Amino acid sequence: MSLSRVARHLNSVEERRERLLKGSRDVISACSKAIMKVHTGDGAAAKSFIAEAREGLESLRKASSGDLKRYLIAAETEYVEAETLLSLAEGRALPGMKEMRVQPSAYVLGLLDAIGESKRRLLDSVRAGDVEEAERLFELMEELYVTMAPLAVHDNVVPGLKRKLDVDRGLLEDMRGLLTEETRRTKLLKSMRSLEEKMNVFEKEGSL
Known part of the structure; x- marks a missing residue:
């Protein structure tokens, strides 16, 4: 592999990393809003923000591969927290890891x-x-x-x-x-x- 090809590969990885980090911030923001709605008793709004976060994560997974998946951990952690908090508040069984795909x-x-x-x-x-x-x-x-x-x-x-x-x-x-x-x-x-x-x-x- 020539150095020019190495450079192109690294540039591609860096661009995907930046997209993942930005997308992760959006997911974390949606989860934070969901958690606030759980505390105020607005379950419907909480579910809406959680659905937004879920869709965002799904999109990010398609852009990640190999070592880049580690950049999703913060967003996935926040998503699990929001889903779990809502389940605890509503007295439902906690969703599993496979169900949440994290x-x-x-x-x-x-x-x-x-x-x-x-x-x-x-x-x-x-x-x-x-x-x-x-x-x-x-x-x-x-x-x-x-x-x-x-x-x-x-x-x-x-x-x-x-x-x-x-x-x-x-x-x-x-x-x-x-x-x-x-x-x-x-x-x-x-x-x-x-x-x-x-x-x-x-x-x-x-x-x-």
């Missing part, structure tokens, strides 16, 4: 990011007084973490994996403490209301 590393990292992002929805549920929904989310987050934890040994293959697992573990510990305290508070308030009602009844009977 690389293994992106699938794993996206699931872990979804655990962290679910914290916001859990806190919103607590603030709204919906402890039952908060507990449901926590159980799903914890189950997902327990499933993923054994993969920590593959941190050399999936950079950042162990760090994300450590972050999620700390997050879950904090959420467990919060929910425990909130459950106690809720039970105490119910007991106080029940006692107040009994005292009111007693006072009414005593005044007869």
Whole structure:
């Protein structure tokens, strides 16, 4: 292969790389909007942005090959996070890696990011007084973490994996403490209301 042919080949690779990076930014933007819509309870809009991201990824896959596929990992990770967060919010089974057509590393990292992002929805549920929904989310987050934890040994293959697992573990510990305290508070308030009602009844009977 002459140097001129090498140069043409490298130029072609560089051009495709630039297209992948730009397209990835568009996919990540759509996923970020989808995640925001999940948090605001607008499932329909979230699905629309996720569909936009899915189409964008499909187009990017056609332009990628060999080593260039690694430039899709960031976009695929964000896509997995958005899909997973919406599934958790709607109580649906989580879509699999084959279903989402993403690389293994992106699938794993996206699931872990979804655990962290679910914290916001859990806190919103607590603030709204919906402890039952908060507990449901926590159980799903914890189950997902327990499933993923054994993969920590593959941190050399999936950079950042162990760090994300450590972050999620700390997050879950904090959420467990919060929910425990909130459950106690809720039970105490119910007991106080029940006692107040009994005292009111007693006072009414005593005044007869």
